[in-house]
Amino acid sequence: MDVRTEGEPFSFKGSGDIGVLVMQGFTGTVGSVRYYAQQLAKRGYSVEAPRLAGHGTQWQDVNKVRYQDWTADAERAYRVLAARCGKVFVTGLSMGGTLVLYLAEQHPEIAGVLPINAPVFMNDRRIFLLPVLKHVIASTPAIASDIMQPGVVEPAYDRTPTAGTHEMIKLLDIVRSNLVKVAQPLLVMRSAHDHVVPHECGQFIMDHVSSRHKELVVFERSAHVVTMDYDKDAVVETAERFIERFAS
Numbered sequence: 001m002d003v004r005t006e007g008e009p010f011s012f013k014g015s016g017d018i019g020v021l022v023m024q025g026f027t028g029t030v031g032s033v034r035y036y037a038q039q040l041a042k043r044g045y046s047v048e049a050p051r052l053a054g055h056g057t058q059w060q061d062v063n064k065v066r067y068q069d070w071t072a073d074a075e076r077a078y079r080v081l082a083a084r085c086g087k088v089f090v091t092g093l094s095m096g097g098t099l100v101l102y103l104a105e106q107h108p109e110i111a112g113v114l115p116i117n118a119p120v121f122m123n124d125r126r127i128f129l130l131p132v133l134k135h136v137i138a139s140t141p142a143i144a145s146d147i148m149q150p151g152v153v154e155p156a157y158d159r160t161p162t163a164g165t166h167e168m169i170k171l172l173d174i175v176r177s178n179l180v181k182v183a184q185p186l187l188v189m190r191s192a193h194d195h196v197v198p199h200e201c202g203q204f205i206m207d208h209v210s211s212r213h214k215e216l217v218v219f220e221r222s223a224h225v226v227t228m229d230y231d232k233d234a235v236v237e238t239a240e241r242f243i244e245r246f247a248s
Helices: 034-042 059-064 067-084 095-106 125-133 162-177 200-208 232-247
Strands: 010-012 018-023 046-049 087-093 112-116 139-141 159-161 186-191 214-219
Touching (some): 018 034, 018 067, 018 095, 018 232, 034 046, 034 232, 046 067, 059 159, 059 162, 067 087, 067 095, 067 162, 095 162, 112 232, 139 162, 159 162, 186 200, 186 232, 200 214
Parallel strands (some): 018 046, 018 087, 186 214
Antiparallel strands (some): 010 046
């Protein structure tokens, strides 16, 4: 299995006691969040951005994995950071944001949670057909490169695997039903022009967690892949302010 360059994981050991886990999204690559991860590393944080199983190779590989493989990927990377950092924050784009919510539900010791355009449900009625559709059609058109800035292309698959999509929906259902377990400081980041994840997901997360401190920030100039869009630096700055506030 050959991993494309853009799919390679990112790892950086910082000088301080703060770690940040950065998770990629469904059908994307670490390349979709690499700038975000690199900028956080430049702030001196230890950063892990793992490659999700089935990603960074060919889209057919996503149809061979289960959502438990993705939660295991997130768990392993989290434990790497937790072993060397006193405080670990978790953040991720799209399904990567769903995965960090999953981690927060399992690990109350996490210092803060920063999902970005994270789905906890999808409005497309075709999802109910996935249990059957995945046996008939291997893939559907791509959801990648939802970006407002001209000329920017997300390093992601050019097809959306149907069996993999069914696994993602299973993950969303589990995370949504357990949001009340999230009690850590929470920063929900959302794009005003997201054409992939329902805008209502951000407020739904806010309404169903138990966090005493929770805030919702909307980036007005960007679409779904905000970590590569006009507001990519604003995402970094917003995350840094949150991390510094709750790391002290």
